[in-house]
Amino acid sequence: MTDSLLLSPGPVQVPERARQAMARALIHHRTPAFKELFLEVQQGLQWVFQTENPLLTLTCSGTGAFEAAMINFSRRGDTVLAIGGGKFGERWSGVGRAYGLNVVDVPVVWGNAVDLDLLGDLLEQHPEASMVTVSLSETSTGVLHPIEQLVEVVRSRSEAILLVDGITAVGVHDIPMDELDIDVMVSGSQKAFGIPPGLAFLAAGDRAWERAKNSDHPRYYFDLLRERKKQMQDGQTAFTPAISLIVALREVLEMMQEEGLEQVFARHASLARATRAAVIALGMTLLPDRPSNGLTAALVPDGVHAPDVCKTIRDVYGVTIAGGQEQLKPRLIRIGHMGFVTRHDVMMGLSALELALADCGHAVTPGVAVAAAQQSFAKQA
């Protein structure tokens, strides 16, 4: 196969329209043309985040933006409850420790959603908690934590603000930030937005901004008060932004607007259901007890080594998926279906997965995964 297909849980395939936009002549960021572009993009992002809160675009990865949120909306020594259960949830615990926060880990078995009773108990044991962090769609395990209940537990038991890493949730699932009263939500350009990595987005409400005034963590590039003033008042960024990615972002936001937000969510749900049906038909087991629609994380059949599957599907069949991280490496594969992925893309990926699994020694009935996906789509129609 000469074609290549990127079906990883980020970065994802970039639509032609966005790629062509990046190939156009670069514009300068201190011009009215950029300001117009930037305001348009900000409004588009607020529309996807479903918020009227200030929304900032930062030139960094999602990790950088979540770190910025954690340090601008807390003080040194503050207690933060960090919901674990995966590489990314646990990363926020590491960020908290790096900045001298009092981190209370909320333990979650990898593959499970957070135990809300345990979270409630920990919040009662830590009435001083100022912050709760969660990787809403935990990209390392494919779990989607229950956001409505999570907000309710936090609000009813605590004065803590809730910081949502929505990196693989925003634009995939319907997470109406304002309606749900989420304090801070972060996402990244290379996930549902379908453009290359390099930009991260951060929206925050009044409770969080109130705390920003008292933050005592040292910061400069990630000083969100400076950034808020520049972006919300001047239509500029404090420092030179990744202009070509912002230009691409305008294209994909327009594409999302043409499709409609509900349809975007429905398409992700439909692709996820079909992919889950397909991997089960292949004898695989879903890892998450509550799966995200951004990716399918599944354990390969016994006797198969997951890294071999990832290598074979990429090197022999030209499809890039992701393996597992940390302790899940030997058994997990992760298939991304975020962004502007179509049914055809999923079919191509599943066909390649059948072939790769067979090459890796698993007995596969040809067409079984593709058939399961077709049936899933047919049922939805």
Next chain:
Amino acid sequence: MTDSLLLSPGPVQVPERARQAMARALIHHRTPAFKELFLEVQQGLQWVFQTENPLLTLTCSGTGAFEAAMINFSRRGDTVLAIGGGKFGERWSGVGRAYGLNVVDVPVVWGNAVDLDLLGDLLEQHPEASMVTVSLSETSTGVLHPIEQLVEVVRSRSEAILLVDGITAVGVHDIPMDELDIDVMVSGSQKAFGIPPGLAFLAAGDRAWERAKNSDHPRYYFDLLRERKKQMQDGQTAFTPAISLIVALREVLEMMQEEGLEQVFARHASLARATRAAVIALGMTLLPDRPSNGLTAALVPDGVHAPDVCKTIRDVYGVTIAGGQEQLKPRLIRIGHMGFVTRHDVMMGLSALELALADCGHAVTPGVAVAAAQQSFAKQA
């Protein structure tokens, strides 16, 4: 005019070859293909930096990378001598203060190069100084500080390490990092490298890395020891990088290799000489006493308002240059000639500048700037 020309001191025009590379299908960053790309780009950057030191690529603006250098190579309370003389030199003083460093400002009149005697005196008054920062090519004033003498003064009077913001110097001027024994040097993608903003590069030598072990500044995204391990050992970045810009970077590094480093420096020198001759012929005054070859910073003739010139040349003639910053705003214009700029680009820009100055009320003899540039090029041939 329908064509537009970007002659600002960054971002600069992106060559077609790099723009087309960004329009290709995105690759994943955790693959052998990326690793190969990344190692190639790292070597190319080391070639431009003229160093064998570890060289890191960060997804952020130049400011983020310089901040990273300042905090990884110092301890809280350390004394830093920050060479001023412009918006960027003074910015490093602000970063130092944000992190609780004991900042000693080395005052420099905007437009002048640093006074080496004063710097020497301050170093003797502050034997505890652990760090000296300088914006080698100060983009707000167009000054190029004398790097050889600067290194000599720092080395002979102090144990301090020298951090060079080479954002508009690297790839423009011959700054052989290892030969000059520069401790840390930083640059950015949107200057001499001629690709869009979003990446910054940081090279550091043994003295600096030795200090990194003892840094007590909190950091996570900008933790350079983690990044060094990932990039130099694994050919990976710690966090998702701006992949499309790294792909573009390979193209421009190849273009620089095809041209040859000496020829790249010579071309910048030639364009700078011609531009300086042209603005003088237009009755303007060079601001810097020791001009950088990356940009020409010149005061407009009396009676002309610089922001009007910038607006007219952009809106009427399609050429984007930059105005002055802070106190220099009413009188300064800055013309960039960094990256893959040709003589033709400079001629187009100067022709437009003649027209814009005339529109803004200055008596211009048509062709005077273009003629001066032509003569300058002829003399060089």
